[in-house]
Amino acid sequence: MAAKSMTIAKALNESLRKALDTDPKVLIMGEDVGKLGGVFRITDGLHKDFGEGRVIDTPLAESGIVGTAIGLALRGYRPVVEIQFDGFVFPAYDQIVTQLAKMFARSLGKIKLPVVVRIPYGGGIGAVEHHSESPEALFAHVAGLKVVSPSNASDAYWMMQQAIQSDDPVIFFEPKRRYWDKGDVDTDAIPHPLHKAKVAREGSDLTLAAYGPMVKVCLEAAAAAAEEGKSVEVVDLRSMSPIDFDSVQASVEKTRRLVVVHEAPVFLGTGAEIAARITERSFYHLEAPVLRVGGYHVPYPPARLEDEYLPGLDRVLDAVDRSLAY
């Protein structure tokens, strides 16, 4: 079958539909995921076609959503739960961290919890407080969880399939401001491994490493840099736990420079981990210190300031220039 062009939102919807169709144990749960189809319509039409036994509208209680999903998984189901927005995941954080992440280890491998927690995340849509956060490092820091984020429609489609098929709990961060970006999805393709990075653009002078919503910004930055004669490679990490350091290392040992870009605060973030590891692994290959571009160590600002807070084309290019100046 030829590739179809669709938005990330549609790709996720198609992916969830396929999962429900393929495996009767897959369930969708969350606030407003039923008749409404979710506030972003990611589950649109699924309630109508699969019924309320498979696509379950829940009470407004995030700990309850994740906690009961754990119970359903213990009974042999594969729940895919939606947390409506990033900032609302914290009432469920205890269940995710102390129960979902730890039960496989606690049971010495006897209990598997194949639960996917979908979280629309990140800024750029002009939302009110608690609707624009990037808490991925908080989850990546927790042993027992896997954390991923697609940046395009094809990855959205395939990574969701892989996350649902995984026997591990997966925190699936969906870049909400990219929901309406279109891309080609080949539903017959052989998917890229879930936790393996991809080179999104080849280059030889510097590597930009990013994931989720920032991949598009980095691709634009690479295109702009090319006009100035700079060859920038863009690595789409796709997975924040585990992180595919091998792919980043391979790229850095080719380009000798690395800038990590994410929306989340730079302090103690994913970029810090990558900077430290790549410095350990590739110290003698580096021509410049690993630089980071990201959010500030402040609460996510009101929407009218988010363009200043979020890394944009100029901030990324500024970091590219600083790196190349060493």
Place this chain on the structure above:
Amino acid sequence: MTVESTAATRKPRRSSKRAGAAKTPQASEPQLVQLLTPEGERIEHPEYEVDLTPEELRGLYRDMVLTRRFDAEATALQRQGELGLWASLLGQEAAQIGSGRALRDDDYVFPTYREHGVAWCRGVDPTNLLGMFRGVNHGGWDPNSNNFHLYTIVIGSQTLHATGYAMGIVKDGADSAVVAYFGDGASSQGDVAEAFTFSAVYNAPVVFFCQNNQWAISEPTEKQMRVPLYQRAQGFGFPGVRVDGNDVLACLAVTKSALERARRGEGPTLVEAYTYRMGAHTTSDDPTKYRTDDERQAWEAKDPIQRLKTYLEKQKFADEAFFTGLESESEALGKRVREVVRAMPDPDSMAMFENTHADGHALVDEERAQFAAYQASFADSAEEGN
């Protein structure tokens, strides 16, 4: 009843001086379901009944005696440094054995960390309960072998797991049920309220079995709630019942009834087993700092084991040979527990890297290899030293 009068003698909460402040809502403590008085008298209850043979009654007695013996041995082992911690169930044997013996094999149990009596009823080898308290694992049994989930330490979390599991039972079209155990302190947790909400909304076949043992570490029930706990169920749309938690027969009857209701598709029930933790919360605290001798003595008079013994003796349902035989069985259990715990090996140091993820994880693999190389470096230097 005596149980109520004890509660009534507790000092009332100091009332607020503000006008219109809430008053203590209940005029008197509610009725407890009771079938066996503290004096060992069998009494009737209009709604709940059990009809047990002398052999079955002796079985319940045996369960309670052996559970208490096991618990005492574990407490002693902690004092001897063999366990890092122990959460004693002393005083709660009737609540646990009564509810535990109401279960069918295909029912599923979600315990706290104190449900040693329920574990006994589910056929979990008691020595397997001690691994986590010794620090060699986080749960030493396969939950699916006995339909007895691992102990959950975070207060109240397991009530949601129980609810989700029960929702799965409905989806499967099965007629088994789930019991979620928790304490009076856990009733203050949001997860317990959310479990009540979800179970009511989805009509999940779950029995919430709260052992109100009066104390959440050093916090009395007055610090947890302003209405009798079992009454909370009403606000969520399902029945709640308070049972004498020191009466094994009443606990059995009430739990059985709640389980049958769940199986009939009528949804959850909250059972509040009104009981008392005779010992400390865990071996880490000192109850003499927060409660009185009088209180403990009042509850000792309601001992769950003694009252069944009195009944068995009065009815001549058990002879001397039974009690003597049980005593030696009890000693043998204590000896076995002692031996198994002392022989329990520390896990291999590489074990901490195992079972982090079902599908593997590159970072864990990398760190496992680094740790193995680091360990191996000591072996090398030892060889060089020789």
